[in-house]
Amino acid sequence: MTKLQFVETDPTAIEARIIGNYEAITGTKLYPGAPERLFMESVAMEHALLRQEQDHSARMNLVQYAEGPYLEGLGAFVDTHRLPPEAAGVTLRFAVDPDAGGIVIPAGTRATPDGTLLFATDADAAVPAGTTSMDVAATCTVTGTKGNGFTAGQIARLTDPISGVTGVSNTTTSMGGADAEDDEHLRERILLAPGRFSSAGPADAYRYWAMTAHRDILDVAVLSPAPCEIEVYPLMRGGLLPGAEVLTLVETILTDRKHRPMGDRVTVAAPVEQPYTISVVWYADDPVTQAQTEEAVAKAVDDFIAWQRAKLGRDVNPSELIYRIRAAGAKRVELTQPVFAVVSEQALAVPDGAPVIAFGGLEAA
Known part of the structure; x- marks a missing residue:
């Protein structure tokens, strides 16, 4: 989109016009240092500031230029809102003494990679007698990207001891944590939003909903190799391939009955390298x-x-x-x-x- 300027904001041009108008009306030449000229220069600067505010206000009414709460206000017209921050998720594997009998790993059981950042289990997990390990989904206790990137084996300290549990270690790389959606990602979704109102399943609708699943999804390819067959390939910020957790998020949101046209069979996969x-x-x-x-x-x-x-x-x-x-x-x-x-x-x-x-x-x- 061509850069738009709604009003003149250049202080030099505004000053020249005000002084020129005065000289034309009065027939008097205003030289530098003249009291009248100094007064008009101050007026011109004030006009320039007011015009900059006016120009900024007008630009905030356009999706291409809007920022912060102005962009959120425009998104509300198409029912598109800023995505809140998310916490990273990971799978924890608890090592269990097989002779301990049936035990329960309660929801909220915490493990840490460094003694500071904590991951807590999402739900109670009953461990059958004789079992040596149990995999449990866990979520970082703080939102944002700081919980991402802990590879298998790095989250290995149990903060809340449980009788019969001898150790813990993550089996997947922690990911999915994100800060609040930034303006550029929100802007892209707002521009895509009209496509989601169609009931025919346009590519932009699938792209919109896929990008809604996670604010770090940078690009989405939508293909239809056969009638009613839809393939969706999300790409993460930084050119990273999505992990299993992100693919599950995208699949969940795309298969929602309110988002997927009846008859479409949707497959979500990581892009091919x-x-x-x-x-x-x-x-x-x-x-x-x-x-x-x-x-x-x-x-x-x-x-x-x-x-x-x-x-x-x-x-x-x-x-x-x-x-x-x-x-x-x-x-x-x-x-x-x-x-x-x-x-x-x-x-x-x-x-x-x-x-x-x-x-x-x-x-x-």
């Missing part, structure tokens, strides 16, 4: 800035990888990589890999191993 390799040789023409350029080239490659991972179905584009390396200061680039490759709608281009970046030497400018 399409690997590519990076092998590049770059040349410089200035020995003084060679070290800085080398650092900039490495960052350009990392940015290219992040760019490829930011959207599903984004073709592997070597021209983009060459452009970024040249923009980083390289004089010339010899790119062996990657070659151009088409990426399907439900696939994500990911690097196969670490990129190979070699300095080819100095060349005359």
Whole structure:
């Protein structure tokens, strides 16, 4: 959308117009330092401030520009509200003494990875006699992203001892924790919201509801390989593949009878990874800035990888990589890999191993 400006906000232009009008009406030339001119300059500044507030207020009525509570107000028109913060979830496996007899692991039993952050079980879990372990779903006791990313085995300290339980350890990576939905994610859902009002199951409706499942879902591919067959592939922020917990959240919200057209059979799966390799040789023409350029080239490659991972179905584009390396200061680039490759709608281009970046030497400018 073209950037809109509802009123003139430039203080210089406003000042020139006010002084020009005065001079035209009175026939008097106002030179710098004249009392009348100084007064009008102060009036012009006040007008500029008022116009900036007016322009900002007008822009807050458009979804493309609105922020914070203004954006939330626009979302209310299409029944789309900011998603609240969520706590991370994980599966805890409790080791049990088989000779302890039937015991119960009560809801709220806590485990910790570091003595500070806590994960509490969601419900009572009855352990049959003779069982050596029991898997129980647990949720972080605080909301936000701080509970994410604890890999299997890291949550291994039991905070609330239970007779017969000899240990605890997470079997899945904790994930699903998120801060309150940011403006950009909310804005995208508001723009998609009209599609969900259709009863025919348009792609935008499935994208809308999938993104509603979790505010870290960055992109969604919706395919229909056959009539009434719907495949949904969510992509997480940072180009990460969704875990089982997120896939379950998406599937739950998409199969709700109020969201899914009757007759549609919905399948939710993680995107397919399409690997590519990076092998590049770059040349410089200035020995003084060679070290800085080398650092900039490495960052350009990392940015290219992040760019490829930011959207599903984004073709592997070597021209983009060459452009970024040249923009980083390289004089010339010899790119062996990657070659151009088409990426399907439900696939994500990911690097196969670490990129190979070699300095080819100095060349005359």
